[in-house]
Amino acid sequence: MIAIKTIGLVGGGVIGAGWAARFLLNGFDVTVFDPDPDIARKLNEVTANARRAQAKLMSGLALPEGTLRVAASIDAAVRDADFVIESLPEIEALKIKVLAEIDAAARPSAVIATSTSGLLPTRLQSGMAHPERLVVGHPFNPVYLLPLVEICGGEKTSQATKDIAAALYERIGMRPLHVRKEIDGFIADRLLEALWREALWLVNDGIATTEEIDDAVRYGAGLRWSFMGTFLIYRLAGGEAGMRHFLAQFGPALKLPWTKLDAPELTQELIDTVSNQSDQQAGGVSIRDLERKRDDCLVSVLGALRAQDFAAGAVVKAHEARIMSLLGPAETEAEADDSAPLCLWRGRVLSEWIDYNGHMTESRYLQCCAEASDALLRRIGVDAAYLASGRSFFTVETHLMHLGQAKLDEALRVDTQVLGGDAKRLHVFHRLSRDGTVIATAEQMLLHVDTEAERAVAADGAVLAAVEHLIRAHAALPRPDSAGRAVGAKR
Template identity: 55%
Template sequence: MSAIRHCAIIGGGVIGGGWAARFLANGLDVTVFDPHPEAERRLREMVALGTRSLRRLVAAPLPPEGQLRFAGSLAEAVAEADLVQESAPEIEHVKQRILAEIDHYAKPTALVCSSTSGLLPTRISSEMAHPERFLVAHPFNPVYLLPLVELCGGEHTDAASIERAQAFFAGIGMHSLHVRKEIDGFIADRLLEALWREALWLVHDGVATVAEVDDAIRFGAGLRWAFMGTFQIYRLAGGEAGMRHFMAQFGPALKLPWTKLMDVPDLTEAFLDELAAQSDAQSGEWGFRALEAKRDDCLIGIMRSLQSQGFGAGNTLAAYEKKLREGQKPVEPLRLYEGTVAQDWVDYNGHMNESRYLEIFGYATDALLARIGMDDAMLARGFSYYTVETHLRHLGEITGDERFVSTTQIIGHDTKRIHLFHRLHHDDGRLLATGEQMMLHVDTAKHKACEAAPEVLELLSALAAAHRGLPVPSEAGRGIGMK
């Protein structure tokens, strides 16, 4: 079977545009057909956003971007395509007609896929002359970022078509979930619809607002779902005894009127045995404590990422850290940033790489600036502190999963400048590195240095006064030199 190098997209809406962005970013040529008069403008905007986002996500070099073309007819769009992705409206008779037309005009070797989120593949392919090459490839929005694609064949779909699709989607960075049994809504949307129905009832009955429902997800279970899903999370909730113990504790609650969805399967011994066996297999060689540690590390990564975006649970974490920092007495060097070395911070020598030292000191500087009032409001008014000089000294080694503490001392300041000295310590007390920085207060519109606002200087002066009695580090002011 020939390689897939040219894709056709029929329907250039949100899903079709997402597919176009992912295909193009992976070096595939794309031809689009959509009769809407605004289709090309909208799709090109989506492709631009998708390309930007994928380049931020993927650290490896992406291939040269594919060529995007718009066709005047469906027949023209699919004529040379190796894969056709139908993303038309979710109406059965519309998809039947379009898929039959695609089947008529596409070359015999082309794979034909539908983005339907719930229609049965056997039914929507019923008017195709060659349904053996057809399957559902149901993605999730935004298609260019979320990796899941549900693959579901119909009664006449060849196993080779499923295998070819699995290989193709893996090659463009996606995780294929083979839905082996035709069912309305497949797997993911059935789960989403159940949650959605209950959410609507909670709002309808005045139990919660839409914002409160969303908060219940994004500050709680939603964070866990990103990496373990429902079954593995509940397995951990059962403790070392696993899934069967969890079901013994909480299974009977499924019969309680907690939700509007009261039709649940009977918890027979045979069904409980099946759940426990599948849960054991899912966990594989991971021990209970190892799974708990992996869960915690994933949560930390997600919440740190959300913190960098100033969103959701990340805002809660930021507010908590701010309170902790403000509670310090500034008579000693300030402990503004501490943490654990992530495994992806470790280089080929087995130690934290040098860029992370600067990153840690940068976070400490940001925390200090936040304490003196350099917040979003100040940035919006056009003022900030810029780093104009940095000197790092690497003195010790630290590796993955080891703890560190960064301290910051204000050596001097005036109305425009702050002179900082950072120290990075291992959790065992060893000095790992020092970082000396000069910060300059800047009018960001004029790109020139200027005096900081009085309220900023007042807070800065109070911190600096507390540090005035500390000895000036002997390493301060050093430069690089060779005898």
């Protein structure tokens, strides 16, 4: 299987820019061609939103980003790429023409994916000299957050092509869904299309506004869909007897005139009605602000599901573990000189960290220091494999001092000093700084534990060796004046 390092993108609209952001944040170099003269600005703005969302979803975990380059032609965008993604408008003739151009320009080993949301890959590969390397990789917006990607091959697509694509998508934290049979609209969009058609009828017939229809989804079934879908939810609706009872009880309703699956004609009147109601619903909020609100809500849902290790949350948790393993034990600015305090965490003050006074709320000071503690543990070898073995460090005591304030978007860093320890204990001191000024300190004692027995046990091997190395390296550092300080003591 080819080693994929560079990504070529043709089309940098909503989907193409989302792909660019997702790959960049996962360490891939990306080259984009799009004739839009403003494409560089748009790509940078979408990537900034993606970076912001990623920092919220996986706080303290960030791979070194890849590089972004805007190319002047299709050939320049794809000729050196290991994997190419086409994300053009859903116009079959256009896609056939451009995919043939990509096929002619790309290196022989490159896989070519199309982001089409419903066009048949057999038709799209009809103009290619090497159709076996075309596969559908249909994502969902925002591409940099939602994990689902539908994979579908055409009649001439090789299994190797589908396998390479699936492996790459999993590598960047996605959940491939293999479409067994080539079908217009694939799976997800056929479901979305049915809801969309019914929604248009409800507006067309004056039964509901666009906002009321969205409320019916977001306050009701949409919340359940985010983690259990349709069939599992309906199984629960059948009670202890399950799906069979549900079908017996509610199946007859399928013959009732509840839906109109043929879409109404998109008359100018209906277009105006839907557009005007949508404008009113948005209330003048910009697209970028709406995108950030969408991202924040998705991060909240994904974060909650991650805590349950369920559905899309399980995908996020697995990708988080992968990033931890890739970051390895040596992510520190002081790597060349362990005798200095270690800078193990950097970040910015996020909007949700701000209190009613316009300053960072007190719990976030501890969060920043806790992120540094987690980074320190990764540095000494407490990685996913170590945690899976049933061993970890638990914080048993913390003393936090608030020395200054931080405001929205200010840059922060934490420098960590190891004060002491042994096979069971790790004593650390964090300094949280803004622009060189210390605004908080946190002294922590961590115990090495057996997570199943929930009791302290001695560390050994590489982890103990790493702890002892840092203790020796920091032994000559001046002990912080506030170390061991009692609450209320004179500053």
